[in-house]
Amino acid sequence: MIRTLTLGTLLVSLTLAGQVMAAPAANLDQLLNLVKQGKTAEAKENSAREARFRSEKSNQASILAQAKQDLVTEEKRSVELETQFEKQELETAALQEALNKRLGSLKELFGVLQQAAGDTTGQFETSIISSQFENRGDYLTKLAKKMGTSSELASIEEIERLWFELQREMTESGNVVKFNHSVIDATGQEKESEVIRVGTFNLVADGKYLKYDSDTGKIAELIRQPSARFVETAEAMTNAAPGQLVEFGLDPSRGTLLSALIKEPNVKERVEQGGLVGFIIIGVGIISMLIALERIITLSLTRAKVRAQTKSTTASLSNPLGRVLSVYQNNPKLDPDTLELKLAEAIIKEKPRLERFIPLLKIIAVAAPLLGLLGTVIGMIVTFQSITLFGTGDPKLMAGGISQALITTVLGLLVALPTLFFHSISNSIAKNVLHILEEQSAGVIAERMEQEKDNDVRAA
Secondary structure: OOOOHHOOEEEEEEEEOEEEEEEEOOOOOHHHHHHHHHHHHHHHHHHHHHHHHHHHHHHHHHHHHHHHHHHHHHHHHHHHHHHHHHHHHHHHHHHHHHHHHHHHHHHHHHHHHHHHHHHHHHHHHOOOHHOOOOOOOOHHHHHHHHHHHHHOOHHHHHHHHHHHHHHHHHHHOOOOOEEEEEEEEEOEEEEEEEEEEEEOOOOEEEEEEEEEOOOOOOOEEEEOOOOOOHHHHHHHHOOOOOOOOOOOOOOOOOHHHHHHHHHOOHHHHHHHHHHHHHHOOOOOOOHHHHHHHHHHHHHHHHHHHHHHOOOOOOOOOOOOOHHHHHHHHHHHOOOHHHHHHHHHHHHHHHHHHHOOOOHHOOOOOHHHHHHHHHHHHHHHHHHHHHHHHHOOOOOOOHHHHHHHHHHHHHHHHHHHHHHHHHHHHHHHHHHHHHHHOOOOOOOOHHHHHHHHHHHHHHOO
16 A cells, blocks of 8 residues: 555755755655755765865965954044044134134124124015015025025125115105016016006005916006005005105005905995895885986975965966966855865865875885894895804805894995985975965865855945
């Protein structure tokens, strides 16, 4: 059974002369021979290695001796270099002390120059004067870096240049000058324009405010201009003759106030903040203004015709008083009581025409504040919803609801107050006309009663 298993194909890996060889063994005898051959080859290889090591042993000893000699040499050199370093360090300290004594107060001066150059560089980079005098901050940057990173001192020419730049900044801050420069308009197009620089505060061109970008050195027109009253001063500055005094909207904060004015919403944006309720209030207000104007104009013309009728003896059907008096003239034989009823009926017929739409004005005057209150409630609901979703960390999230709440209230009051005023005027004119009709009617009745009384006396 064992013989049968060992007759299978066997693959033995033998290491012979540093190489891996594979040989098949058909039986145990052949396997034993292969093992013996491997041992013989390993023994020969080991003998060759020992011989090679003995031959190189002398070379290793010489290399070790040379390394020890180099170590002694480098240690000696290290000691010499340390001695030389200490000597030079003492000489450097002595020279530095001598330099400090010679500099004296100049050392403080150079420190102040370095600080002034560094501070002025930042100021020049953001100053609009740099739009006219470009790249003037490069010199100061180099001067500050030179005095800060090296022991090199500033020359007299460099000190005078710093003095000149500071003096020019102070002088130009009080001048209003014109210069040509490329300007980027609101559409993104770049064109050459005459720019007016007002000190260190504002830039103006073509009647519009400009801004200076210190990073790119470009001058651009503000995408959105401030209110009209400031733009008018910019136009006056553009069109002013040399030496002419004009009013100008100056920004003493050098851009901060102007940025705030630009963000201020105009009338259209404020109305839009009111939302749907705001537009409804405005619509109601427009209707009330149209009705009020129609009533005031119509009633004023009617009153003028009525007053003219009081001075005429002929009744005209083009005015209420003429139509009332025509009843008297058309019924000359009626008794006073019947005539009084006829005149009262005529006056009642004229009253709806005179008081037309006046009650509607009163309703609008009452309803407008209620609509404003409705918008206020809706705005507060929006605000509380924003607080519920996002918290109170960012006030801008609540600004929309608060704006709607306040704007609708304002719109409601702005509609109600004039409407109430116009209602009062219209109502007073209508009552004045009715009073004239009643007065004239009473006079006509009194005249008829006197006529009948005279007739009775004559008949008696």
